[in-house]
Amino acid sequence: xxxxxxxxxxLLVLAGAALLFSLQQFRLxxxxxRADKAEAESKQLTDELxxxxxxxxxxxxxxxxxREIRVKGDTIIQKVPVYVTAEAxxxxxxxxxxxxxxxxxxxxxxxxxxxxxxxxxxxxxxxxVAETVADNYTAYHELAARFDALRDKLRRxxxxxxxxxxxxxx
Numbered sequence: 198x199x200x201x202x203x204x205x206x207x208l209l210v211l212a213g214a215a216l217l218f219s220l221q222q223f224r225l226x227x228x229x230x231r232a233d234k235a236e237a238e239s240k241q242l243t244d245e246l247x248x249x250x251x252x253x254x255x256x257x258x259x260x261x262x263x264r265e266i267r268v269k270g271d272t273i274i275q276k277v278p279v280y281v282t283a284e285a286x287x288x289x290x291x292x293x294x295x296x297x298x299x300x301x302x303x304x305x306x307x308x309x310x311x312x313x314x315x316x317x318x319x320x321x322x323x324x325x326v327a328e329t330v331a332d333n334y335t336a337y338h339e340l341a342a343r344f345d346a347l348r349d350k351l352r353r354x355x356x357x358x359x360x361x362x363x364x365x366x367x
Contacts, residue, residue, distance in 0.1 A: 248353060259346040263339055270335025274328050281324040289323040296321055303333070 198206075294315025301308035 248350075259342065262342045262346075266335060266338045266342060270331060270338070273331045273335070277324050277327045277331065281327045286322045286324050290318040291321045291323055291326055293317050293319040295319070295326075299326075299329075 292315060294311060296319040297308050297315060
């Protein structure tokens with residue numbers, strides 16, 4: 198073997214060794230990143246588990262609050278015929294325009310331009326309007342309770358700080 202062939206062989210062996218070393222270092226770095234990520238997730242889950250163990254009262258209060266809201270809402274809906282009688286249904290004509298406006302508000306969309314047809318009576322009874330409104334308010338109160346519970350959980354979280362203006366900062 199000539200001296201140049203020996204030098205080329207040695208250089209190829211060194212290049213191969215460097216390539217293997219780089220590949221192994223890349224794999225090691227990737228494994229360390231995965232381990233760090235798993236450790237962070239484990240810590241977060243442990244903190245959440247400890248929070249749930251330390252604060253079962255908060256979770257129970259939330260569940261009880263939502264149950265109480267639903268019971269009150271159902272009670273209100275059951276009392277609609279007492280407060281909105283058949284005579285009131287017959288005496289009050291719910292216009293189509295009201296129904297369109299209510300549905301647009303529920304969908305958070307702008308209603309189409311009004312037309313002469315909006316003055317016509319809708320096939321909706323006043324008692325049905327009362328039931329729908331009561332159900333909507335019940336849903337609102339349930340969501341408000343969920344929001345309050347989430348806000349309280351975030352306030353206890355070491356990962357999020359709630360700013361005085363109500364916004365969250367990380």
